[in-house]
Amino acid sequence: xxxxxxxxxxxxxxxxxAHPALAAEKKVIxxxxxxxxxxxxxxKIFDRYSVGxxxxxxxxxxxxxxxxxxxxxxxxxxxxxxxxxxxGTRYTFRIRPGILFADDPAFKGKKxxxxxxxxxxxxxxxxxxxxxxxxxxxxxxxxxxLDELAVKAKKTGTLDMDTPIPGIEVRDRYTISFKxxxxxxxxxxxxxxxxxxxxxxxxxxxxxxxxMGHPVGTGPFVLKEWVRRSKIVLERNPxxxxxxxxxxxxxxxxxxxxxxIEALRGKRLPVLDxxxxxPIEEEQPRYxxxxxREHDLIDETPFEFIEQILPNGKLAPALAKQGVHVFREEAPxxxxxVFNTEDPVVGGYTAEKVALRRAMVLAHDRPQExxxxxxxxxxxxxTPVPPGIVGFDPAFHSPQQEYDPPRAKALLDMYGYVDKxxxxxxxxxxxxxxxxxxxxxxxxxxxxxxxxxxxxxxxAIGIRVEAAAVQxxxxxxxxxxxxxxxxxxxxxADYPDAQNFLQLLYGPNTGQSxxxxxxxxxxxxxxxxxxRFPDGAERSLLYREMNxxxxxxxxxxxxxxxxxxxxxxxxVKAYKKHPILYTNFKYLDVDVAAQQAAQGASR
Amino acid sequence: MTAxxxxxxxxxxxTLAGVILLIFFLFNWVxxxxxxxxxxxxxxxxxxxxxxxxxxxxxxxxxxxxxxxxQVFTFDFGRSWSTNEEVSRILLTRVGxxxxxxxxxxxxxxxxxxxxxxxxxxxxxxxxxRMIMIVCTTAMSISFLVYIIVFQWLFxxxxxxxxxxxxxxxxxxxxxxxxxxxILLAVAVGLAPQLRLYRSFFLEEIxxxxxxxxxxxxxxxxxxxMKHVLRNxxxxxxxNIGIYLPSVFVGSFLLEVFFxxxxxxxxxxxxxxxxxxxxxxxxxxxxxxxxxxxxxxxDVMYKFVDPRVSFK
Numbered sequence: 001x002x003x004x005x006x007x008x009x010x011x012x013x014x015x016x017x018a019h020p021a022l023a024a025e026k027k028v029i030x031x032x033x034x035x036x037x038x039x040x041x042x043x044k045i046f047d048r049y050s051v052g053x054x055x056x057x058x059x060x061x062x063x064x065x066x067x068x069x070x071x072x073x074x075x076x077x078x079x080x081x082x083x084x085x086x087x088g089t090r091y092t093f094r095i096r097p098g099i100l101f102a103d104d105p106a107f108k109g110k111k112x113x114x115x116x117x118x119x120x121x122x123x124x125x126x127x128x129x130x131x132x133x134x135x136x137x138x139x140x141x142x143x144x145x146l147d148e149l150a151v152k153a154k155k156t157g158t159l160d161m162d163t164p165i166p167g168i169e170v171r172d173r174y175t176i177s178f179k180x181x182x183x184x185x186x187x188x189x190x191x192x193x194x195x196x197x198x199x200x201x202x203x204x205x206x207x208x209x210x211x212m213g214h215p216v217g218t219g220p221f222v223l224k225e226w227v228r229r230s231k232i233v234l235e236r237n238p239x240x241x242x243x244x245x246x247x248x249x250x251x252x253x254x255x256x257x258x259x260x261i262e263a264l265r266g267k268r269l270p271v272l273d274x275x276x277x278x279p280i281e282e283e284q285p286r287y288x289x290x291x292x293r294e295h296d297l298i299d300e301t302p303f304e305f306i307e308q309i310l311p312n313g314k315l316a317p318a319l320a321k322q323g324v325h326v327f328r329e330e331a332p333x334x335x336x337x338v339f340n341t342e343d344p345v346v347g348g349y350t351a352e353k354v355a356l357r358r359a360m361v362l363a364h365d366r367p368q369e370x371x372x373x374x375x376x377x378x379x380x381x382x383t384p385v386p387p388g389i390v391g392f393d394p395a396f397h398s399p400q401q402e403y404d405p406p407r408a409k410a411l412l413d414m415y416g417y418v419d420k421x422x423x424x425x426x427x428x429x430x431x432x433x434x435x436x437x438x439x440x441x442x443x444x445x446x447x448x449x450x451x452x453x454x455x456x457x458x459x460a461i462g463i464r465v466e467a468a469a470v471q472x473x474x475x476x477x478x479x480x481x482x483x484x485x486x487x488x489x490x491x492x493a494d495y496p497d498a499q500n501f502l503q504l505l506y507g508p509n510t511g512q513s514x515x516x517x518x519x520x521x522x523x524x525x526x527x528x529x530x531x532r533f534p535d536g537a538e539r540s541l542l543y544r545e546m547n548x549x550x551x552x553x554x555x556x557x558x559x560x561x562x563x564x565x566x567x568x569x570x571x572v573k574a575y576k577k578h579p580i581l582y583t584n585f586k587y588l589d590v591d592v593a594a595q596q597a598a599q600g601a602s603r
Numbered sequence: 604m605t606a607x608x609x610x611x612x613x614x615x616x617x618t619l620a621g622v623i624l625l626i627f628f629l630f631n632w633v634x635x636x637x638x639x640x641x642x643x644x645x646x647x648x649x650x651x652x653x654x655x656x657x658x659x660x661x662x663x664x665x666x667x668x669x670x671x672x673x674q675v676f677t678f679d680f681g682r683s684w685s686t687n688e689e690v691s692r693i694l695l696t697r698v699g700x701x702x703x704x705x706x707x708x709x710x711x712x713x714x715x716x717x718x719x720x721x722x723x724x725x726x727x728x729x730x731x732x733r734m735i736m737i738v739c740t741t742a743m744s745i746s747f748l749v750y751i752i753v754f755q756w757l758f759x760x761x762x763x764x765x766x767x768x769x770x771x772x773x774x775x776x777x778x779x780x781x782x783x784x785x786i787l788l789a790v791a792v793g794l795a796p797q798l799r800l801y802r803s804f805f806l807e808e809i810x811x812x813x814x815x816x817x818x819x820x821x822x823x824x825x826x827x828x829m830k831h832v833l834r835n836x837x838x839x840x841x842x843n844i845g846i847y848l849p850s851v852f853v854g855s856f857l858l859e860v861f862f863x864x865x866x867x868x869x870x871x872x873x874x875x876x877x878x879x880x881x882x883x884x885x886x887x888x889x890x891x892x893x894x895x896x897x898x899x900x901x902d903v904m905y906k907f908v909d910p911r912v913s914f915k
Contacts, residue, residue, distance in 0.1 A: 036873055038686045046643040132654045134643020154653075212687045228688060228696075229873060230770060230865035278769070282861050284752060285768040288760045292767050443876065473635025473878050480639070480651075494644075513645045 039212025052582035058197035058217030068249030088183030118198035143167025189495030263573035323570030335559030363408035378560030391498025442469035701854035701866035720801030845901030
């Protein structure tokens with residue numbers, strides 16, 4: 001027996017030597033994340049890197065087409081994208097039969113099929129006080145009967161997962177219907193979020209203390225190895241049914257689309273066998289690891305090195321010579337500086353108060369922020385809504401946000417903000433001196449530079465702005481309770497609709513996402529009305545009106561939509577950055593021979 | 604000696620109490636509310652209150668302090684607030700990579716610093732001595748961060764002698780592949796100040812009467828330096844190593860962050876950034892205890908190095 005085993009081993013070794021391809025054909029991609037992950041319980045996490053991993057381990061009902069721009073919702077585990085019923089208050093999904101969870105001891109050796117009940121359980125989890133989900137807001141005041149369960153749960157400490165509620169109706173093994181409290185034409189987007197995915201109840205109950213470390217989903221990959229905050233290894237899920245690239249919405253003139261279609265023609269996805277991710281917080285080692293070919297691609301190339309990578313906006317010759325590709329992404333996010341509209345100095349809705357804010361906006365040197373602080377990697381924002389988001393209006397121009405110090409001075413003079421005591425600084429119309437404090441996150445260098453720019457820009461028109469660095473947690477708290485005059489902020493799209501951005505100034509959201517504490521009845525009315533319409537001309541008009549009100553009352557100084565550059569070596573195939581999805585591993589392919597030749601040459 | 608050790612152990616209790624109070628008040632005073640971070644992008648006061656309740660930070664301060672004291676004495680710091688991982692597991696899994704870097708650093712740096720220091724002290728006042736001191740002063744004036752950036756770029760990327768960053772599961776691979784560059788860096792940075800310090804210890808001893816007497820009696824220079832000077836200079840050297848030793852168990856966060864070493868230093872920075880108090884508490888208390896125990900061991904070792912030392 002022992003001899004036989006030895007013979008088999010020897011034969012295997014000989015085969016591997018004779019056919020190196022047998023041992024070396026594994027398709028592996030290595031890359032870095034800029035920040036360490038926290039864990040992989042999809043209902044518990046909110047940091048983008050953990051969510052990015054969950055995209056590969058779990059599957060929502062819907063997702064976004066990989067190639068379509070602007071983004072397009074497509075079914076994933078659902079059979080179709082549902083049409084809103086009952087005036088936008090009901091959405092019914094039929095789940096594809098035969099979808100399997102990855103194997104786990106919690107399933108006791110049996111294959112476990114995905115059912116409608118798994119979605120019902122997972123959505124209830126968002127409201128479980130024991131879980132304290134950061135995405136609880138997605139299902140607050142949303143599904144009929146769920147708020148009542150949540151109220152009861154506050155008393156008992158845990159949410160009732162079994163009593164049926166009208167808002168989540170499991171009609172049969174594969175059909176689930178959601179009844180909404182009020183119309184919401186964006187509800188389907190929530191069901192495409194990588195957090196709104198099914199988890200198996202048995203798994204959650206088997207590892208109650210460590211759901212973050214036991215992700216078991218129906219996604220194309222499984223978590224093979226996890227050295228926390230150091231290494232994440234994903235491998236192809238053997239239970240996964242596989243996809244085919246949908247090319248219906250591709251742009252035939254887009255070279256990225258063409259290359260992806262070419263690379264993935266006739267292939268079953270995912271093509272990769274393994275993905276290795278290394279969280280590297282510092283930019284130099286992350287970039288050098290890419291240059292050294294230890295990593296195959298680098299997402300969000302560090303701004304520090306942008307002049308070496310893209311001198312004058314063109315890929316550096318040394319990189320171009322190696323065949324490196326650069327994908328330029330205008331991120332679906334907006335940075336802005338918030339005025340607290342309840343503050344006695346910068347707040348208020350009277351003409352003189354609005355004039356002060358508008359003058360400050362005009363005097364803020366945004367071109368310098370874009371060119372110097374952000375090294376040109378940002379597009380000045382005209383509205384809160386970034387490009388690529390449904391409701392973005394490319395024709396909308398905002399002269400109120402242009403850099404124009406003489407206009408700012410004239411506006412201040414007109415409303416009586418002049419230097420009355422001769423100290424060189426402007427005073428309030430009633431003659432009192434004033435200083436405005438600008439709070440920013442102490443941890444980031446970029447934020448410090450932006451704060452200094454505010455002080456400098458305002459000093460040029462005679463307004464004293466003091467920059468105050470505060471801890472991140474304190475900044476969040478101060479903004480939530482309104483303990484600030486001005487503060488830095490940013491928003492990244494949760495889903496690709498303008499509503500996700502415009503809700504940031506909706507009055508009832510004060511104390512939550514409305515950091516400016518902006519309460520303008522016209523704005524609120526337009527916002528509420530817009531919720532009753534699906535995407536179309538009527539809703540676009542309302543969005544335009546809301547944008548106009550934002551510019552007129554200036555609760556924000558709009559910043560930029562950041563631009564990121566993603567680099568890949570030529571052996572990485574079918575790359576295209578999606579504006580909403582964080583990762584694209586399930587669509588990537590790799591030319592192993594080219595990869596090994598290049599990596600071997602560099603070692 | 605037993606009475607001395609017992610007395611010193613007793614003295615650790617008020618010190619530890621001071622450390623506990625200091626950490627507790629610092630965290631509550633300047634640490635920020637972790638619930639604000641954990642609540643995500645959109646949350647209402649009720650949700651924040653729920654998170655505060657789950658973390659136990661809504662309890663009265665005296666109760667939170669009592670929980671902290673219990674944790675210190677049971678060595679059970681619960682779970683990380685950001686990842687839900689057991690704190691004890693975090694410490695156990697992170698200390699290995701840190702020691703893989705820091706133990707070789709301590710050994711190499713001390714050996715080189717003592718060897719060079721005794722040699723330089725012996726030729727004090729000569730051109731060699733002056734040149735080495737100039738090099739040391741210059742080396743000390745450059746920021747650690749600059750060393751890291753330059754070494755990583757030069758040895759990792761340009762020359763390709765070492766990987767730019769990385770870590771594996773194999774101890775030997777780490778020691779032979781990933782650790783050498785961070786070790787080289789730490790030794791290069793730490794050597795200059797140590798050499799200067801140890802040189803001054805040796806110079807002080809060389810000028811003592813007993814050295815003159817030894818030489819007058821005709822003892823060979825090698826014996827004078829290695830047996831008499833070295834042995835007497837060992838006490839301040841030992842004290843210095845004792846001060847340095849606790850940091851061996853915590854590591855260098857800059858090295859760990861730049862070279863992707865999953866050690867304790869990097870963990871501490873992550874915990875501070877995420878207001879992850881259980882991890883911060885555990886590491887700080889562990890470091891304080893370690894410092895006190897190492898100090899005690901160093902004091903006990905004085906007796907063996909110098910028989911004139913007595914425990915009172």
